Amino acid sequence: MKVAIAGAGAVxxxxxxxxxxxxxxxxxxxxxxxxxxxxxxxxxxxVQADACELSNLEQAALQTFDVMVAATGDDKANLVVSLLAKTEFAVNRVVARVNDPRNEWLFGEDWGVDVAVSTPRILASLVEEAVSVGDLVRLMTFRQGQANLVELTLPSNTPLAGKPVRKLDLPRDAALVTILRGGRVIVPQSDDPIEGGDELIFIAPAEAEPALHQAMQIQ
Structure with missing residues (x-):
């Protein structure tokens, strides 16, 4: 894969x-x-060049890249880079760093962003994930499809224990993608049983999250 990164700071x-x-x-x-x-x-x-300048991206033949990562410390610059990459060069995947969480609402399809990564939000989510049992914790938002990566840790006495994945009554638009169990990462198969203490990773749109929470029988 061919990846362009705008911003050669520490990040x-x-x-x-x-x-x-x-x-x-x-x-x-x-x-x-x-x-x-x-x-x-x-x-x-x-490349010593300003990635916000169209001519510099043209000289680098950005249209030949698979991914653009806008990783500067300036949200305005990251938005400009994202928009140019998507609209002028049709880069398939644009990932943008959000420095100020207050600007996160801007980092969407209108500015060419497929995935917005907010370090403060991710850190806060990881803190919540570490201490939350029975609650949905949003880890990341995929802007292009308006879907979220969410995590739910089952309590040890969950009524779902022993139930196979195929019998989970999930909302139509929600998908279980990973089960974290102890030190294992499990790609769920239809016959795999759920166990108490499992960390379940789902992809679901925001509107499906309440139904997902209810389906997992967590009150």
Whole structure:
């Protein structure tokens, strides 16, 4: 996969390293010469240019990339990069960093964002996930489809214990994608039984969350 990252600060470089470890091709765009540090991510292609400038993206042939990651520390810049990537170059997947949670409402389809990642919101969700049993915790929102990644930890005495996945009465638009059980990550099959203490990861639209909560028999 060919990935462009706008912003080569600490966040952008960290994303690049992870992607390179997974054998993806990464190009880092950075306008600030003080942030150009090719030795920190030597396997990446570095471009000293402002990713908010259409001509710079044209020169880099952004239309040949699979993913654009807008990872600067400026929400306005991330929105501009996202919009250009989607509307001018038809990049298939645009992921944008949200620095200020108050701006999160902007990071949607109208600005070309497929996935908005808010670090403060993710950290808050992880805190909630660590202490919440029986409640739906929203981990991430996929803006393009208006679907959410949500987590629910079953209590040890759940009435669902022993029930196979196929018999869960889930809302039509909700899907169980993962079961976390102890140190295991389980891709659920129809005959897999539910156990008390399971952490269940679902994808569901916001309007289906109340019905999902009720279906899991959590009051």
């Amino acid at each position: 952008g470089r960290s994303i690049a390293r992870e992607l390179l470890l997974n054998s993806h091709a990464v190009t880092l765009f950075e306008r600030n010469t003080a942030h150009i540090d090719q030795e920190s991510v030597p396997e990446a292609t570095w």
